[in-house]
Amino acid sequence: MDANQKLMQFMEAVNHSTDSEIAEAEQEAQLEAEQILRDAEARAKADSEHTLAAAKSKITAKYQKRMSQVGYRGKTALLSRRQSLLMELFAALREKLSAFTASADYLPWLIRLLEQNKPDEHATVLLREADMPLQEQLAKAVPDTVSFRADKSILLGGLSVLSADGRRCRNHTLDEAYSEQLRNFYRNHKIDGGNE
Numbered sequence: 001m002d003a004n005q006k007l008m009q010f011m012e013a014v015n016h017s018t019d020s021e022i023a024e025a026e027q028e029a030q031l032e033a034e035q036i037l038r039d040a041e042a043r044a045k046a047d048s049e050h051t052l053a054a055a056k057s058k059i060t061a062k063y064q065k066r067m068s069q070v071g072y073r074g075k076t077a078l079l080s081r082r083q084s085l086l087m088e089l090f091a092a093l094r095e096k097l098s099a100f101t102a103s104a105d106y107l108p109w110l111i112r113l114l115e116q117n118k119p120d121e122h123a124t125v126l127l128r129e130a131d132m133p134l135q136e137q138l139a140k141a142v143p144d145t146v147s148f149r150a151d152k153s154i155l156l157g158g159l160s161v162l163s164a165d166g167r168r169c170r171n172h173t174l175d176e177a178y179s180e181q182l183r184n185f186y187r188n189h190k191i192d193g194g195n196e
Contacts, residue, residue, distance in 0.1 A: 018081055022074035029070045033063040090182055094156070097174050101157040107134055110159060113172050114141040122164035126151035131159075 036059055100106060110131070119125060122145045125138065135148040151160065158173035 018074070018078035021077065022071075025070045025074055026067070029063075029066050033059075033066060036062065086185065090178075090185075093181070094178065097156050097178060101130075101174070106157065107137060110134065110138060111141045113159060114138060117161060117170060117172060118142065119146045119161045120164055121145045122147075124149050124162040124164075126154065126160040126162060126169075128154035128157055131157065 037056075041055075100109075114125070119142050121143055123142075125135075125142065125146060125148050127135065127138075127148060127150060129150040129152065131154075132148065132150050138148065139146070154160070154173050154175055156174035156178060158175065158177070160173055161170045163169070
């Protein structure tokens with residue numbers, strides 16, 4: 001199952017769970033408000049029309065305030081739960097990426113990445129420090145003039161290719177892919193932080 005399918009399942013589960021919690025809270029508030037109205041109407045029958053109108057106005061305001069509070073709490077709970085599940089999901093994804101970079105599949109993947117994105121003459125391939133011992137095997141996939149250098153900003157793995165003049169950098173790091181997935185998730189599901 002790929003990350004997008006997991007994200008969609010995650011969103012469906014979160015939405016279903018929080019929708020039912022919000023609906024239950026709204027139903028309770030609705031029942032409470034209806035009971036308040038019934039009680040007030042029973043008392044107000046003995047009073048004048050003016051007293052009845054004032055009581056209804058007060059109860060309506062109280063009901064609207066209660067519904068507003070329930071709605072706010074529901075939205076807050078939904079966003080908090082979404083954020084929590086999102087962090088769990090992306091923490092699991094990060095662990096899988098770490099497991100991948102520790103596996104035997106990682107070096108062939110890096111080689112394919114270099115072969116598909118051939119660096120120009122005199123370019124520099126930037127690797128995470130832990131991947132520097134792989135440069136001898138990686139050098140076979142690029143021109144002899146290409147150099148390798150550690151980049152402390154690469155934490156998960158992958159590589160970047162810096163042009164010979166230093167003006168262009170093609171980022172093929174797992175760090176960037178991970179960050180892009182997180183940004184897209186926030187943006188696509190309209191969660192705060194999607195534009196960061």
